[in-house]
Amino acid sequence: EAGVAQSPRYKIIEKRQSVAFWCNPISGHATLYWYQQILGQGPKLLIQFQNNGVVDDSQLPKDRFSAERLKGVDSTLKIQPAKLEDSAVYLCASWGETNTEAFFGQGTRLTVV
């Protein structure tokens, strides 16, 4: 089966600019996660979707971050405006009901300068 697809792989922007990331999960996976991973740390959950509904967005900085999964398939994560501390790898993962684990995409490495 095809894996989780993410784009872009790398992005460099200036602070206060906007950026968007895209994720296409494994076909049929209802659960989709967006994680932020800062160098040397474990993944931090930003938002979890079940189909097109939000399950958990308690750690999403909602003043600048937004995410949607309109048709319950692919998802976008947006940052507007970006801050220097947003520099991190943004990982998308999906989970199917018959799976015992989450599958990760390659991630998007964001550098804010």
Add this chain to the structure above:
Amino acid sequence: GQNIDQPTEMTATEGAIVQINCTYQTSGFNGLFWYQQHAGEAPTFLSYNVLDGLEEKGRFSSFLSRSKGYSYLLLKELQMKDSASYLCAVRDSNYQLIWGAGTKLIIKP
């Protein structure tokens, strides 16, 4: 609060055995996961434990004691390609994944 603890860094020799420990305190328990993450890459699944005991998968084994809130990942016959970070994660009562900071494993020839 919820907490996952693992050593920050470990060093081992090629061909040897290494044990990476993980202790956890979470709101409920619905399984413990170990993932491997090479530098600049996404995490990849290694193992899943939901019952106490040892799960063996080739050179890698994972152990769980729910009463102690403890797990370890055992890597045998270490190879240079095993140099990576190893992440421990617990799924809590809300089926949320709580992640540790990861253990960076350095393999020396």
